[in-house]
Amino acid sequence: MTVQTRPSVCPHDCPSTCALEVEVLGPARIGAVRGADNPYTAGVICNKVTRYAERIHHPDRLTHPLLRTGPKGSGQFRRIGWDEALDRVVEGFTAVTAEHGSEAAWAYSSAGTMGLVNRDGVFRLRHAMRWSGRKGTICSSIAAAGWMAGCGRISGTDPREMAASDLIVVWGGNPVATQVNVMAHVTRARKERGAKLVVIDPYRTGTAAIADLHLAPRPGTDAALACAVMHCAFRDGLADRAYMARYTADAETLEAHLASRGPDWAATITGLSVAQIETFAGLYNRTARAYLRIGFGFTRGRGGAAAMHAVTCLPAVTGAWRHEGGGALWNNRNLYQWDKSLIEGTALRDPAVRELDMSRIASILTGDPAALEGGPPVHALLVQSGNPAAVCPDSNRVRAGLLREDLFTVVHEQFLTETARHADILLPATMFLEHDDIYQAGGHSHVQIGRKLIEPPGEAMSNHDLVCALARGFGLDHPSFRMSGLELADATLRASGYPGAEALTERRWVDIQVPFERAHFLDGFGHADGRFRFRADWAALGDAEGRLPPLPDHLPLEDAATAERPFRLVAAPARQFLNSTFTETPTALRREGRPTLRIAPEDCARLGITEGEAVRIGNARGEVVLHAQRAPGQQPGTLVAEGVWPADAYAGAACGINVLTSDEPALPAGGAVFHDTAVWLRPEIPSDDFKPLQLA
Ligand SMILES: Nc1nc2c(c(=O)[nH]1)N[C@H]1C(S)=C(S)[C@@H](COP(=O)(O)OP(=O)(O)OC[C@H]3O[C@@H](n4cnc5c(=O)[nH]c(N)nc54)[C@H](O)[C@@H]3O)O[C@H]1N2
Ligand SMILES: Nc1nc2c(c(=O)[nH]1)N[C@H]1C(S)=C(S)[C@@H](COP(=O)(O)OP(=O)(O)OC[C@H]3O[C@@H](n4cnc5c(=O)[nH]c(N)nc54)[C@H](O)[C@@H]3O)O[C@H]1N2
Ligand code: SF4
Ligand SMILES: [Mo]
Numbered sequence: 001m002t003v004q005t006r007p008s009v010c011p012h013d014c015p016s017t018c019a020l021e022v023e024v025l026g027p028a029r030i031g032a033v034r035g036a037d038n039p040y041t042a043g044v045i046c047n048k049v050t051r052y053a054e055r056i057h058h059p060d061r062l063t064h065p066l067l068r069t070g071p072k073g074s075g076q077f078r079r080i081g082w083d084e085a086l087d088r089v090v091e092g093f094t095a096v097t098a099e100h101g102s103e104a105a106w107a108y109s110s111a112g113t114m115g116l117v118n119r120d121g122v123f124r125l126r127h128a129m130r131w132s133g134r135k136g137t138i139c140s141s142i143a144a145a146g147w148m149a150g151c152g153r154i155s156g157t158d159p160r161e162m163a164a165s166d167l168i169v170v171w172g173g174n175p176v177a178t179q180v181n182v183m184a185h186v187t188r189a190r191k192e193r194g195a196k197l198v199v200i201d202p203y204r205t206g207t208a209a210i211a212d213l214h215l216a217p218r219p220g221t222d223a224a225l226a227c228a229v230m231h232c233a234f235r236d237g238l239a240d241r242a243y244m245a246r247y248t249a250d251a252e253t254l255e256a257h258l259a260s261r262g263p264d265w266a267a268t269i270t271g272l273s274v275a276q277i278e279t280f281a282g283l284y285n286r287t288a289r290a291y292l293r294i295g296f297g298f299t300r301g302r303g304g305a306a307a308m309h310a311v312t313c314l315p316a317v318t319g320a321w322r323h324e325g326g327g328a329l330w331n332n333r334n335l336y337q338w339d340k341s342l343i344e345g346t347a348l349r350d351p352a353v354r355e356l357d358m359s360r361i362a363s364i365l366t367g368d369p370a371a372l373e374g375g376p377p378v379h380a381l382l383v384q385s386g387n388p389a390a391v392c393p394d395s396n397r398v399r400a401g402l403l404r405e406d407l408f409t410v411v412h413e414q415f416l417t418e419t420a421r422h423a424d425i426l427l428p429a430t431m432f433l434e435h436d437d438i439y440q441a442g443g444h445s446h447v448q449i450g451r452k453l454i455e456p457p458g459e460a461m462s463n464h465d466l467v468c469a470l471a472r473g474f475g476l477d478h479p480s481f482r483m484s485g486l487e488l489a490d491a492t493l494r495a496s497g498y499p500g501a502e503a504l505t506e507r508r509w510v511d512i513q514v515p516f517e518r519a520h521f522l523d524g525f526g527h528a529d530g531r532f533r534f535r536a537d538w539a540a541l542g543d544a545e546g547r548l549p550p551l552p553d554h555l556p557l558e559d560a561a562t563a564e565r566p567f568r569l570v571a572a573p574a575r576q577f578l579n580s581t582f583t584e585t586p587t588a589l590r591r592e593g594r595p596t597l598r599i600a601p602e603d604c605a606r607l608g609i610t611e612g613e614a615v616r617i618g619n620a621r622g623e624v625v626l627h628a629q630r631a632p633g634q635q636p637g638t639l640v641a642e643g644v645w646p647a648d649a650y651a652g653a654a655c656g657i658n659v660l661t662s663d664e665p666a667l668p669a670g671g672a673v674f675h676d677t678a679v680w681l682r683p684e685i686p687s688d689d690f691k692p693l694q695l696a
Pocket of ligand 1: 013014015139171172173174175177178179200201202203205218219220221222294295296297298299300301570572573574575576577578579675
C-alpha cells in the first residue's frame with residue numbers, strides 16, 4: 001500500500017484554520033491527519049482532526065437522498081434518487097412561495113464548513129430567489145460589535161508575536177480546548193522569555209489550569225474587572241498619556257469616569273478579591289509587551305459587547321500597542337480583501353428582502369412577529385451546514401418549530417443530526433477532503449486552499465453542487481451556477497488579488513499579514529479620525545435605545561441570579577467536540593464521558609450534592625439532567641456545562657443544554673447569549689413534591 005501525504009486545510013469553525021497534512025490511503029480513504037509546517041499552525045493540531053478518519057469514514061455518514069416516511073422528527077426515511085429529491089425540493093419551495101410570497105422561504109446556513117465557496121454559495125441562490133436572508137449572529141456578532149466600538153477595524157497583533165511577549169492574557173477563551181495551537185505559541189514564549197500566562201475565565205478550564213494566574217470572575221462581570229485595571233493604571237501613573245494623546249479620543253473623560261471604579265468596586269461585582277485584582281492590574285499595567293488573546297466566551301451575554309469594548313480599552317490606556325508582542329487579537333477578519341461578489345451573487349441581492357436573525361430561529365419558527373420582522377411566517381426551510389436544533393438557544397421552541405406540519409424542511413447534512421431528523425427531505429453532503437474550497441483564518445493571517453483528495457461515499461454532494469443543481473431546478477441563470485467549485489474558487493482568488501487556484505495549490509498558503517505599524521494600529525485605528533474610542537457610539541452599531549454604556553462600565557444587563565434561580569450557567573465548549581460536530585465520533589464521546597455539571601465545592605457541600613450524582617437544572621424554558629462534578633476554581637453560584645451533546649446523551653428527557661439558553665438578542669445588534677443564563681439546581685430525585693434548592 002502506498003501512503004501519499006497530501007496538503008489540506010481544516011474547514012471547521014475554529015479560529016486556527018490549521019494547515020494539514022493528510023495521509024491518503026486510496027481513492028476514497030484517508031489515514032492520519034497532522035499539522036503542516038505553516039508558520040502559525042507550526043505542526044500542532046487538535047486531536048479531533050488528527051483522527052478525522054473516524055469521522056469521514058463513519059458508518060453513519062449520509063450517503064443517499066432520503067424522504068421522510070414517519071412522523072416529523074421520527075428519523076424515519078426511505079431512500080430516493082437525486083432527481084426525485086431535487087424535484088421535490090423545487091416543488092415544495094415553489095408551492096410555498098407561490099402561496100405565501102418568496103420571504104416565506106428561508107435558507108438557514110451556518111458554519112459546518114468555513115470554505116468560502118461551500119459556506120457562502122447558498123447566499124446567491126437565496127438572493128436570486130428573494131428568499132429571506134440569514135443574519136449571521138450565532139457566533140461573533142456581539143464580540144465584533146464590541147471590538148469595532150473601540151478599534152474600528154477587526155484585526156490585531158500577529159499571533160506569532162506572542163514569541164516576543166512577556167505577558168499573555170487569555171481573556172474569556174479556552175484555547176487548550178478551542179484553538180490548541182495558540183498554546184504552542186504561548187508555551188514558546190513561556191519557555192524562551194519566561195512570559196507569564198494569565199487566564200480570565202469563570203471556571204478552571206484546561207487553559208486556566210496551567211496558567212500562572214487564574215482569575216475566575218462571576219460570568220458577565222468582565223467589564224468591571226477591566227475598569228478596575230484601567231483605574232489602577234491612572235492611579236499608579238502607568239497610563240501612557242503621550243500614547244493616549246496621539247492615538248485615542250476622550251482619555252480625560254475616561255480617567256474621570258474610572259475614578260470611582262477601582263478594585264473595591266470591581267471586587268463586589270466580580271466576586272474576585274481586591275488583592276487578586278491588584279495583582280493582575282500591577283502585572284498588566286507594568287508589562288509593556290502584554291498581549292491580550294481575546295476569546296469569544298465572555299461576550300456571549302447580554303452585556304457582552306460592552307465587556308469586549310472595555311477589555312479593548314486596556315492596551316489603549318497602557319500603550320501596549322506600541323510594543324512588539326503587545327496589543328491584542330480577537331480576530332483578523334478585516335485583513336482579508338475578498339471579492340465575494342461571484343460566490344455570494346451580491347448583484348442579485350435585493351436589500352428590501354428581510355434578513356432573519358439565525359440566533360432567534362426558536363422565535364422565528366414559532367411565529368413571533370418581532371422575530372419575523374413583521375413579515376410572513378416561514379413555511380419552507382433549507383438548512384445547510386448547521387444543526388440549529390442542537391446549537392441554537394431555546395431549543396425546546398426550535399424543536400416545536402421544526403415539528404410544525406405546515407413547515408417544509410430540507411436539510412443538507414453529513415449525519416443524521418437532531419436537525420436532520422426533522423427534515424422532510426434529507427440530502428447527503430460531502431466533507432472537506434471530498435470537494436475543493438478556499439479558506440481565510442480568524443486567528444491568523446493565511447489564505448489557503450483545500451483540494452479534493454478523495455471520492456465521497458455514495459451519492460454525497462457538495463454544498464456548491466447542490467446550490468447549482470437547485471438553481472437549475474428553479475430555472476435560474478447566473479454564470480456562477482455553471483462553474484465548478486474550483487473555477488469559482490479560482491475566480492474569487494484572482495478577483496481578490498490573491499494567486500489563482502493552481503498557484504495557491506503550489507504555494508499552499510499566502511500570508512497576508514500587514515506591516516507592524518498597521519497591525520498595531522500605529523498608523524491609526526479604523527475610525528475616520530484614526531483614534532481609538534473610549535466612548536463607544538453604540539447607536540451607530542445598532543443600539544438604537546442607547547442601553548449599552550458609552551464609557552466602559554458594568555451594567556447589570558444579564559439574566560441575573562434570583563431567589564428562584566440562584567445559579568448562573570456557563571454553557572461552554574467541550575474539548576472533544578466542535579459545537580455539535582464530532583459528537584458522532586466514538587473516541588470523542590468516550591473521552592468526554594457524559595454531560596456533566598461543574599459545581600463549586602461550597603455549593604456541593606451546602607446542597608449535599610456528591611460527585612457523580614444526577615442533578616437537574618432548569619428555568620422557565622426547560623430542564624436538563626446532568627451528572628455533578630465537584631469543581632474547585634469557580635465561584636459559588638457559577639455552574640458550568642461543557643459541550644452541546646446530542647439530546648439523547650442527557651439522562652431522562654430528550655433535550656440538550658440549549659433548552660435553557662435564551663434567544664433574546666444581545667445588544668447592540670443581535671447575537672446569542674449562551675453563557676448568560678440563570679437556573680435553579682436540585683438533585684435528581686424523581687418526586688413531584690421536590691422544591692428547587694436555594695442558596696442560603
Ligand atoms: N473543542 C472545541 N473547539 C472549538 C469549539 C468547540 O465547541 N469545541 N467551538 C469553535 C467555535 S464555533 C468558536 S466561536 C470558538 C470559541 O472559542 P472561545 O473563544 O474559547 O469562546 P467560547 O467558546 O464561547 O468560551 C470560552 C470560554 O469563555 C468562558 N466564559 C464564559 N462566560 C464568561 C465570562 O463572562 N467571562 C469570562 N472571562 N469568560 C467567560 C467560558 O467559561 C469558556 O471557558 O471555538 C471554536 N473551537
Ligand atoms: N450551549 C452552547 N451552544 C452553542 C455554543 C456554545 O458555546 N454553547 N456555541 C455557538 C457557536 S460559537 C456557534 S458558531 C454555533 C455553531 O453552530 P453550527 O454552525 O450549527 O455548528 P455545528 O453544531 O458544528 O454543526 C455544523 C453541521 O454542519 C455539518 N457540515 C459540516 N460540513 C458541511 C458541509 O460541507 N456541508 C453540509 N451541508 N453540512 C456540513 C456538520 O455535520 C454539522 O452537523 O453553535 C453555537 N451553540
Ligand atoms: S485546532 Fe481548530 S482548525 Fe486546527 S485542526 Fe483542530 S478544529 Fe481544525
Ligand atoms: Mo462559533
